Amino acid sequence: MPDYFAPHIFTDQGWRSSIKVSVTDAGIVNALEPSVAAECEHAFAGALVPGMVNLHSHAFQRSLVGETGFKASGSDSFWSWREAMYRRVAELNPDKIEALTAYCYMELLQGGYTSVAEFHYLHHQLNGANYQNRAETSERIFSAANSSGINLTLLPVLYTWAGFGEQQLSERQLPFQHNLDSYLELLSAVESLAATSNQYSWGVAPHSLRAVSEAQLRALLECLQQQGFSGPVHLHIAEQIREVEECREFYGAEPVAWLLDNFPVDNNWCLVHATHVNTNELKQMRKHAVVAGLCPTTEADLGDGVFPTAAWQQLGGAWGVGSDSNICVTQAEELRWLEYTQRLQNQQRNVLANSGEQLGASLYQQALKGGLQALARTPVGGIAVGQSADFLLLDLHHPLLLGKPQQQWLDCWVFAGSTQMLSQVWVAGKCVVNGGRHINLTAITAAWRKIWQ
Ligand SMILES: [Zn+2]
Numbered sequence: 519m520p521d522y523f524a525p526h527i528f529t530d531q532g533w534r535s536s537i538k539v540s541v542t543d544a545g546i547v548n549a550l551e552p553s554v555a556a557e558c559e560h561a562f563a564g565a566l567v568p569g570m571v572n573l574h575s576h577a578f579q580r581s582l583v584g585e586t587g588f589k590a591s592g593s594d595s596f597w598s599w600r601e602a603m604y605r606r607v608a609e610l611n612p613d614k615i616e617a618l619t620a621y622c623y624m625e626l627l628q629g630g631y632t633s634v635a636e637f638h639y640l641h642h643q644l645n646g647a648n649y650q651n652r653a654e655t656s657e658r659i660f661s662a663a664n665s666s667g668i669n670l671t672l673l674p675v676l677y678t679w680a681g682f683g684e685q686q687l688s689e690r691q692l693p694f695q696h697n698l699d700s701y702l703e704l705l706s707a708v709e710s711l712a713a714t715s716n717q718y719s720w721g722v723a724p725h726s727l728r729a730v731s732e733a734q735l736r737a738l739l740e741c742l743q744q745q746g747f748s749g750p751v752h753l754h755i756a757e758q759i760r761e762v763e764e765c766r767e768f769y770g771a772e773p774v775a776w777l778l779d780n781f782p783v784d785n786n787w788c789l790v791h792a793t794h795v796n797t798n799e800l801k802q803m804r805k806h807a808v809v810a811g812l813c814p815t816t817e818a819d820l821g822d823g824v825f826p827t828a829a830w831q832q833l834g835g836a837w838g839v840g841s842d843s844n845i846c847v848t849q850a851e852e853l854r855w856l857e858y859t860q861r862l863q864n865q866q867r868n869v870l871a872n873s874g875e876q877l878g879a880s881l882y883q884q885a886l887k888g889g890l891q892a893l894a895r896t897p898v899g900g901i902a903v904g905q906s907a908d909f910l911l912l913d914l915h916h917p918l919l920l921g922k923p924q925q926q927w928l929d930c931w932v933f934a935g936s937t938q939m940l941s942q943v944w945v946a947g948k949c950v951v952n953g954g955r956h957i958n959l960t961a962i963t964a965a966w967r968k969i970w971q
Pocket residue numbers: 574576637754790842
């Protein structure tokens with residue numbers, strides 16, 4: 519059980535100095551106490567910050583970078599972007615899915631994320647047929663997590679319909695298709711896979727109210743309840759005005775309102791892209807103690823809209839960030855965009871800081887707490903006993919940090935930091951990125967290159 523001396527450490531109580539961090543063989547922090555370097559086996563050179571949770575990712579979409587910037591005619595939107603995404607799906611197979619995912623996870627680690635929730639919907643062959651192993655692509659996501667070293671929460675997606683009212687899937691959507699029975703079979707395979715490492719966990723993801731019917735969602739939740747399931751439940755909820763309108767037309771209510779009025783939603787639920795909500799829906803979300811899953815760079819990239827984060831925060835709502843389409847893989851940039859969109863909307867500064875707190879630290883703690891809640895882990899806003907030893911090391915010799923007081927370090931990281939500011943990234947007590955270089959860089963990059971040759 520190694521001991522590490524940390525000259526500076528960011529805890530849920532804020533910054534502390536000269537701390538001994540003890541980590542178990544399983545990679546869990548089991549003691550934090552005042553100490554001196556001479557009493558510890560190892561010493562961290564820099565400031566120890568908790569690794570960030572990424573609560574929403576579609577890893578393969580990282581490969582679309584640069585491909586969706588051509589404007590053909592008329593106006594581009596989420597729906598035209600989705601066509602490009604479907605074209606990529608049509609080119610994939612399990613080997614490619616694994617290679618793309620491992621590369622994306624490596625980049626997420628370099629960008630300061632140490633846990634990722636993968637909203638995984640590429641289940642089948644292109645014609646919708648099962649792979650011989652029904653959990654083939656899920657296994658590949660676990661493999662990618664293993665070669666990158668990131669903590670993975672796999673959220674297999676239930677996707678049955680193309681739109682409200684049980685519309686048939688198009689041909690391009692067949693690789694996503696599950697009915698409830700086949701989905702439950704997949705879940706049991708995923709449960710076994712997740713049990714193979716303490717860096718893995720799993721949950722469920724009914725894709726959206728357009729892709730899952732009311733009867734299915736009810737039946738799924740009943741099955742899970744009977745099985746004593748207490749993991750995370752994630753869904754896309756109100757990303758586009760068009761889906762809000764279609765929901766109103768079909769169910770007579772907005773998606774968030776309808777979901778919360780009709781289902782036993784609690785603090786294990788993460789509503790991803792609750793972008794288009796009204797004030798009453800926000801209050802309902804707060805009452806149900808859900809996490810708002812915010813993906814500001816993807817929501818900007820897709821022209822989705824802006825979630826009213828300032829109003830949500832005033833209600834005391836929990837939130838976390840996701841890299842979603844992975845157009846951006848650096849957590850600091852995700853937090854930066856979240857704050858900046860609120861500033862532009864509210865014409866104020868330091869919108870998401872809690873009163874009396876420094877903005878960078880406040881954003882960081884909130885995103886971490888919300889992210890951990892969304893993964894059904896104990897919500898803690900800093901490095902703490904009982905948590906996985908997932909750390910980033912801020913390089914205090916970086917020119918932008920020189921001469922800055924401790925309380926401003928996270929502001930430097932969030933608002934001006936690039937990955938060069940991170941000298942190391944640790945997951946479950948192991949160093950996986952050192953000096954910006956991932957431990958498996960060569961093999962992971964070689965697998966990515968092979969796809970494009
Ligand atoms: Zn998504």
